[in-house]
Amino acid sequence: MASRPNSYVAVPDVFLSFLSFFLLIIILPHALASTNNGLSEGTNLLHSEILKDEAVARLIDLGKVSDTEEYLERTFQSPASVRAGNLIRLWMEDAGLLTWVDQMGNVHGRHEGLNPSEKALLIGSHLDTVIDAGKFDGALGIISAVSALKVLKNRGMLGKLRRPVEVIAFSDEEGVRFQSTFLGSAAIAGVLPVSTLHVHDKSGVTVQGALRKNSIEITEQNLTQLKYDPDSVFGYIEVHIEQGPVLETVGLPLGLVKGIAGQTRLRVTVKGSQGHAGTVPMKMRQDPMAAAAEMIVFMESLCKQPQDYLSYDSQCTTSAVQSLAGSLVCTVGEISTWPSASNVIPGQVTFTVDVRAMDDLGREAIIYEMSNRMYHICDKRSVLCVIERKHDANGVACDPELSSKLKSAAYTALKRLSDENPDEVPVLMSGAGHDAMAMSHLTKVAMLFVRCRGGVSHSPAEHVSDDDVWASGMAVLSFLETLL
Numbered sequence: 408m409a410s411r412p413n414s415y416v417a418v419p420d421v422f423l424s425f426l427s428f429f430l431l432i433i434i435l436p437h438a439l440a441s442t443n444n445g446l447s448e449g450t451n452l453l454h455s456e457i458l459k460d461e462a463v464a465r466l467i468d469l470g471k472v473s474d475t476e477e478y479l480e481r482t483f484q485s486p487a488s489v490r491a492g493n494l495i496r497l498w499m500e501d502a503g504l505l506t507w508v509d510q511m512g513n514v515h516g517r518h519e520g521l522n523p524s525e526k527a528l529l530i531g532s533h534l535d536t537v538i539d540a541g542k543f544d545g546a547l548g549i550i551s552a553v554s555a556l557k558v559l560k561n562r563g564m565l566g567k568l569r570r571p572v573e574v575i576a577f578s579d580e581e582g583v584r585f586q587s588t589f590l591g592s593a594a595i596a597g598v599l600p601v602s603t604l605h606v607h608d609k610s611g612v613t614v615q616g617a618l619r620k621n622s623i624e625i626t627e628q629n630l631t632q633l634k635y636d637p638d639s640v641f642g643y644i645e646v647h648i649e650q651g652p653v654l655e656t657v658g659l660p661l662g663l664v665k666g667i668a669g670q671t672r673l674r675v676t677v678k679g680s681q682g683h684a685g686t687v688p689m690k691m692r693q694d695p696m697a698a699a700a701e702m703i704v705f706m707e708s709l710c711k712q713p714q715d716y717l718s719y720d721s722q723c724t725t726s727a728v729q730s731l732a733g734s735l736v737c738t739v740g741e742i743s744t745w746p747s748a749s750n751v752i753p754g755q756v757t758f759t760v761d762v763r764a765m766d767d768l769g770r771e772a773i774i775y776e777m778s779n780r781m782y783h784i785c786d787k788r789s790v791l792c793v794i795e796r797k798h799d800a801n802g803v804a805c806d807p808e809l810s811s812k813l814k815s816a817a818y819t820a821l822k823r824l825s826d827e828n829p830d831e832v833p834v835l836m837s838g839a840g841h842d843a844m845a846m847s848h849l850t851k852v853a854m855l856f857v858r859c860r861g862g863v864s865h866s867p868a869e870h871v872s873d874d875d876v877w878a879s880g881m882a883v884l885s886f887l888e889t890l891l
Contacts (some may be wrong), residue, residue, distance in 0.1 A: 453823060454558045458880035462554045463873050465498060469550070470542030478539040478867065482584035484512055484617040491534050495549060495576045502557035503565050504574065509633055510625040511594040512578035512618060516553065520568030520890075526641035527571035528890065529850070530883065533580035533591065533842055541869020547857060547879060548646040549576045555883035568890050570641055577842050584608050584617075592842035596849040597634030601627040640850040642809045644886065645843045646879050647854060648871055652862030653835055660875040661817045661882055662833045663810055664854035667844050668734055668763040669770050669802030675702065675781065679790040681746070681754030695756040696744060698788045702781045703739050706760060709777055710737035716780075717772050734765040734836045735773065763838050765802045803844050806851035813853045813886055820881035824874075855882055 472494065473479045474487040481487045492514045496506045499516030506516045514534065517527070532548025552574045559565045577591030585606050593599035604615040604627060618625050654662050679695035709716050713731045742758040760777070764770040778794050785792035814832050821829040835856055843852040857879045860870040871879075 453881070454884070455877060457558050457561070458551075458554050458884065459873055459877035462550050462876050462880055465550050465554075466542055466546055466876065469494065469546050479536055479542060480538050480540065481534065481536045482538075482581075483535055483579040483590060483614070484621055484623075485584070488512070488535060488578070489621055492576065492578070495534060495553075498550070498553050499574060502553050503560035504553075504556065508623070509594075510618070510623055510629055511591055511599075511633060512621070512623060513591045513595065514576040514578075515573060516556075516575075517571060517573040518556065518565055518568065519571045520566065522569060523571060525570035526639060527573050528641045529573050529575060529643040529846070530645070531575035531577055531592070531643065531842055531846075532645055532647060533577040535577075535579045535581050535583070537581050537583055537865050539867060541864060541866055543648050543859065543869055543871045544650070544864055545577075545580060545647075547648055547871060547876065549574065551646050551876070551880040551883050554880045555887055558880075558884055559887060564891060568887070570890060572887065572890070580842050585614055587614075588840060589842060589845040590614065592845035594630060594633045595635055596845045596847075597631070598845060598848045599630065601630055604630060635849055637849055642806065642851045642853065643843060643846040643849070644809070644813055644883075645841060645846075645852070645854045646883060647841055647856060648859040648864060648869070649835070649856040649862065650839050650859065650864035651835075654833065654856060654858035655860065655862060657830075657833055659821075659830060659833060660858045660872075660878040661821065662835045662856040662858075663814045663817065664805055664837050664843075664856055665810070665834050666765050666805050667803040667837045667839075667841060667854075668736075668765050669767045670798065670800045670840070671762045671770060671774055671796060672798040673760040673762070673774070674795045674797050675699070675758050675760060676793045676795075677702075677756045677785060677790055678793075679754060679756075679788075680752070682752040684750045684752055687752060692752060693789045694752055695790050696753045698785055698790045698792070699742070699756040699758055701784050701788075703758065705780055705784065706737055706739070706777055709773065709780070710735050710762075713769075713773060716776055728769065730766040731764055731769040731773065734838075735763070735769070736838055737762050737773075759797075765804075765836055767801050770802075800840070800844070803847045803852070805843075805853050809851050809853040812889060813855055813882075816886035816889065817855055817882045819885040820878055823881060823885070824878060855879070 469491060470479055472487050472491045473481060474485045481491055492508065495514050499506045504516030504518050508514055530552040533545035579590035580588060582588035585608055587603055587606055605613050607613045615625060677695035677699050680693035713735060714728050717728055738761040739758050740761060744753040745755040762770060762773055781794065782792055817832045843854050846852050857871055858875050863869055
């Protein structure tokens with residue numbers, strides 16, 4: 408008996424060719440697109456070429472724009488500052504933004520989105536630096552925002568934003584040249600005094616003169632016109648390096664900022680009896696240095712354990728003291744003596760005290776307790792003590808709703824990059840001032856911190872890893888995607 412053949416149906420070659428073509432051209436692209444719509448995205452949708460490679464290259468390029476060859480320095484309206492602004496403007500235009508420079512030297516890049524009449528989201532940071540600076544302070548916040556918008560442009564999504572988005576590179580935050588911080592953001596927020604135009608630098612050049620040198624004419628009248636209408640602004644977000652060690656300690660690249668500490672600066676002058684170091688007996692001395700040392704040690708103890716010293720009342724509550732325990736920092740950064748000779752008991756000692764805390768009432772309670780104890784120490788040691796308040800700034804609380812959205816965006820970014828569920832995004836307090844502080848007078852604000860190596864900032868050693876630059880750009884992108 409003949410063997411039974413296997414059951415099959417013969418398929419013509421032409422049909423097989425057509426089927427292969429159909430699978431390759433029609434089915435496969437849709438399958439890939441479907442896969443890439445999830446959070447476990449392919450490398451192409453993580454946008455490393457823009458958010459990481461290009462962003463890092465731009466940070467390096469911007470870090471080379473300096474007024475000196477020896478170190479990085481860009482101060483308000485210096486030649487390097489203007490060059491940096493021009494470079495940032497080119498990058499903004501590359502991201503599809505309409506750009507301009509205002510009369511305080513701020514560089515703007517804006518896209519109107521679908522609804523130009525809607526309130527605009529502002530994203531910003533500063534382009535100026537301290538002297539002998541690092542390349543990430545300020546610049547990271549600008550470049551991460553521009554990079555995220557460029558990704559949207561390349562995806563054809565920029566015009567689908569439900570509200571206008573504007574990136575602002577503020578001309579001055581550090582206050583190095585004119586000893587006046589937030590020149591750029593304070594002008595936008597409408598809180599920069601018109602008298603600031605007449606403040607001069609060490610060379611006698613005024614703020615107005617520095618702008619005029621770069622062909623920017625500003626008067627007291629049009630300074631006030633720089634203020635944005637609060638009704639035209641949805642909110643302000645800022646990405647900034649942490650400038651501290653917390654994120655590195657917990658091992659996470661991003662952290663949400665709950666608020667920016669208020670600050671008080673004191674100058675303490677202690678006057679005693681100047682005398683010969685070898686002939687005045689110890690028990691007969693009125694030594695301002697010994698008094699100052701005791702005062703400084705007390706300040707450290709007070710600020711480490713405020714609950715041990717403060718008394719509670721209707722204003723200084725338990726919650727206020729608990730808030731202090733998590734945010735209070737106190738620093739003596741300067742000390743000088745007269746006549747400052749090794750064989751002379753000083754006649755006068757002067758030192759500064761910098762007190763920062765989120766809770767303004769708590770900070771006032773600390774200043775009150777510190778001052779009382781310092782006067783008591785001086786009385787006990789028979790020396791004269793004068794305490795002057797040189798600077799005060801209230802704390803700024805970030806907006807809870809806007810912060811929640813930014814925190815979710817940071818979490819989404821970390822999940823995209825790790826392809827697994829990351830740890831909770833930590834919440835931090837900012838002890839340093841930022842442009843968000845000035846912008847809080849205009850609109851609600853939120854901030855995101857980015858890990859920096861060793862917590863080092865305001866130094867050439869300042870460093871953010873390439874992957875953390877990527878994470879910051881991805882967080883901004885994730886936030887912007889909520890506006891689509």
